[in-house]
Amino acid sequence: MNWDETGPDTDERLDERLVQADADGEDTAVEAALRPKDLDEFVGQEKVREQLDLVLKAARARGATADHVLLSGAPGLGKTTLSMIIAAEMGAPIRITSGPAIQHAGDLAAILSSLQEGEVLFLDEIHRMSRPAEEMLYMAMEDFRVDVIVGKGPGATAIPLELPPFTLVGATTRAGLLPPPLRDRFGFTGHMEFYAPTELERVIHRSARLLDVEIDVDGAAEIAGRSRGTPRIANRLLRRVRDYAQVKADGRIDRPVAAAALGVYEVDARGLDRLDRAVLGALLKLFGGGPVGLSTLAVAVGEERETVEEVAEPFLVREGLLARTPRGRVATPAAWVHLGLVPPQHGGKGQQGLFGA
Ligand SMILES: Nc1ncnc2c1ncn2[C@@H]1O[C@H](COP(=O)(O)OP(=O)(O)O)[C@@H](O)[C@H]1O
Ligand SMILES: [Mg+2]
Numbered sequence: 001m002n003w004d005e006t007g008p009d010t011d012e013r014l015d016e017r018l019v020q021a022d023a024d025g026e027d028t029a030v031e032a033a034l035r036p037k038d039l040d041e042f043v044g045q046e047k048v049r050e051q052l053d054l055v056l057k058a059a060r061a062r063g064a065t066a067d068h069v070l071l072s073g074a075p076g077l078g079k080t081t082l083s084m085i086i087a088a089e090m091g092a093p094i095r096i097t098s099g100p101a102i103q104h105a106g107d108l109a110a111i112l113s114s115l116q117e118g119e120v121l122f123l124d125e126i127h128r129m130s131r132p133a134e135e136m137l138y139m140a141m142e143d144f145r146v147d148v149i150v151g152k153g154p155g156a157t158a159i160p161l162e163l164p165p166f167t168l169v170g171a172t173t174r175a176g177l178l179p180p181p182l183r184d185r186f187g188f189t190g191h192m193e194f195y196a197p198t199e200l201e202r203v204i205h206r207s208a209r210l211l212d213v214e215i216d217v218d219g220a221a222e223i224a225g226r227s228r229g230t231p232r233i234a235n236r237l238l239r240r241v242r243d244y245a246q247v248k249a250d251g252r253i254d255r256p257v258a259a260a261a262l263g264v265y266e267v268d269a270r271g272l273d274r275l276d277r278a279v280l281g282a283l284l285k286l287f288g289g290g291p292v293g294l295s296t297l298a299v300a301v302g303e304e305r306e307t308v309e310e311v312a313e314p315f316l317v318r319e320g321l322l323a324r325t326p327r328g329r330v331a332t333p334a335a336w337v338h339l340g341l342v343p344p345q346h347g348g349k350g351q352q353g354l355f356g357a
Contacts, residue, residue, distance in 0.1 A: 067187025
């Protein structure tokens with residue numbers, strides 16, 4: 001495990017845990033190498049791509065700096081990639097930072113005042129910025145100006161500082177957490193959806209080409225089906241399957257090779273990994289299917305609340321295996337089936353009551 005605890009990208013760090021076995025050092029380098037470089041190469045997200053294409057083309061035609069862009073969506077869907085594409089399409093440099101990295105308004109002032117004209121400022125996890133920094137950002141986004149406070153106490157004075165026009169690209173996994181005044185200052189909001197299996201197959205074929213791995217249609221489909229709608233996971237699984245194919249087969253990836261490899265890495269046929277099954281297993285075996293509180297469930301699997309809530313649950317909910325109810329987390333009948341367990345038969349209420357058996 002070499003998660004960089006000082007790294008700015010908590011979403012990606014949480015996301016690392018999706019494939020435990022994959023925490024090797026070359027990870028980020030390979031990921032960067034697989035990033036599409038322009039909008040045409042970017043697979044799927046038709047709506048966001050079309051809208052963004054218009055925003056960028058129009059700005060270019062006017063010779064202007066593009067409007068501020070907010071990208072929202074789950075980890076690994078391509079927010080960082082799109083921010084780089086925006087800069088590339090505008091022929092602009094890009095500066096990358098994140099909400100948690102900006103502790104004080106002064107940190108933000110230093111970044112803003114050193115931007116070049118037209119530069120793209122990528123602010124990852126923008127929902128985790130401090131309040132004072134956020135307020136400074138409002139003025140910077142709207143008027144391209146910041147007030148730098150000099151001195152302390154009653155003698156403090158605000159010195160206005162003009163900024164060159166720039167494009168803020170904010171990324172968030174939780175658009176709902178953004179204060180409305182901040183949300184309203186973005187000229188365009190792109191919501192990234194989970195990818196369809198056929199789109200993930202395209203991502204996998206593209207990555208296989210770049211990695212120089214031979215893969216057939218069924219092999220790609222097998223990996224796509226276990227990738228939870230997420231390109232980052234598709235790319236990770238592809239690399240693990242490649243390892244297996246090189247060691248245990250002739251290097252070529254077909255369906256049996258992909259299935260066997262993913263079995264070794266404990267990614268099941270529906271894409272559940274060790275953590276997902278641990279959460280579901282605890283819910284079923286220790287708490288009879290629930291309802292149980294999130295904190296209790298997290299302690300039971302030895303993970304942070306946040307990890308269970310943000311990494312495992314969204315996928316389990318999406319798959320119809322777990323429900324969040326006012327009384328706590330509850331397993332659905334499909335969860336029992338998926339883990340091959342039989343629900344306890346204590347007549348009356350329990351799950352049957354909630355799901356009408
Ligand atoms: N639409 C896409 N087409 C091809 N590859 C993609 C796409 N979206 C994401 N990826 C790949 O998935 C990985 C994660 O994408 P990233 O932009 O870092 O996601 P996020 O910032 O939303 O967490 C990158 O390596 C990138 O190559
Ligand atoms: Mg990112």
